[in-house]
Amino acid sequence: MSGNALYTDLSGYYDLMCADIDYQAQSHCVHRLHQLFGNGGKRHLDLACGTGPHVRHFIDAGYTSGGLDINQPMLDRAAIRCPEARFARQDMCGFTVDEPADLITCFLYSIHYSGSLDRLKACIASVHEALAAGGVFCFNAVDKRRIDNASFVTHTARHEDGLFSFSSGWHYAGEGERQSLRLRIERTVAGETQVWHDEHPMVAVSFTELQTLLEPYFEVHVLAHDYEKLTPWDNASGNALFACVKK
Template sequence: MSFNALYTDLSGYYDVMCEDIDYRAQSNAVQRLHQIFGNGGNLHLDVACGTGPHVRHFIDNGYVSSGLDINQPMLDIAATRCPEAQFTCQDMGNFQVSDPQDLITCFLYSIHYSDGIEKLKACIESAHSALMSGGVFCFNAVDKDKIDNNLFVSHTVKKADNAFTFRSGWHYSGCGEKQALKLSIAKTNACDTQVWNDEHPMVAVSFAELITLLEPCFEVHVFEHNFEAITPWNTTSGNAIFACVKIQPPTVVATGQSTCC
């Protein structure tokens, strides 16, 4: 068994790794939230869009959808999957749009790829600036205070003569604004097993802290992490869906800096 880096670029394996994700259910749930809280528009941007599976579902349901990601190889796959959409290579911590959007999404806990509070604040500011009045910023998040470092999620997918086993889990030290997403990929065939391990730095934030960051500029609605039903957050679970409605423009103070978010 070798423990060297199995893949230098995950873009070609991303869809295999995420094969068990119900993109349709996630997209439909957010569209229901947008119908309830949104402004009636159909311009949509998916932040950290990866290879574009969510964008595909939004387009199929009548949205004018686009996406951004920091990984160009993934965007190349997304462009093939969604030739109608525009994709741009941008950092989610500081992105811009050519036209204001009615809905901005960030699925799969990707909001945590802001690897510190300041970058998370910048991401929230970018989303606020990119939205129409009454637009919705929707994402899912994990509460740092509810993380079980021993909990890992795993699944196995067979492709041709190979079996891929994917494991992921959150790790938080218990203090500070940094946590990690630990990933492991094992590729097994008749000859051997190769293992690739990685650890992605992520921002650690409690839901109380996150709501405090959002509330200056957004009307914040929090729901249980259930894509089959819209259920208000019970205030104790550590995974939730946030639907944030743009309620005001940023306030500019004497220094020229925005007080929003």
């Protein structure tokens, strides 16, 4: 099953899969980063917005917010969650906007869905083009050199359709520009267990390479991957938050 098919087929379960994510804390943290580094504007766009949980929080915090995603079933759910927002089915590696944004975000490592270094460059160029003067681009990323192939995150959730267990982990072969996100979803109903395995091809990049791609367009701040405290990245952790101010 392709990555896109998984989100299509399981879009109804996507929010359950993400039930342990603190979307409010993530959105609030990025709002603080925008206050620190941004231009004071309130127009927000979320790339790879999924079912729109961040868009909801940004609207509630006073932004005019919208999102784009390539998956229509995810966008349909986002539109129900945020009826006042504008959503568009677009590829983040070549999108356009009607009006410039003051803040563009891309959460949950989704920037890696650009899939190749050329497409990642195209995504960065599209973001730069779509931002207003002094606008900020915030996203999180993982450094390919620090991926531990044995590390998986698992959580379980009960739903009217059964008991679900979701596991995900990064896999990087050690060379090249491809890594994958491996997913395992287990559903148990009346003692019977069904298992889905999926592998999403993603772009692999080191933070040094990523900074080199961003720096022609942005003043780049790399922060620790901690949505509670705003502290500089320690040059060692494999995850980080990027706050990039349009040059």
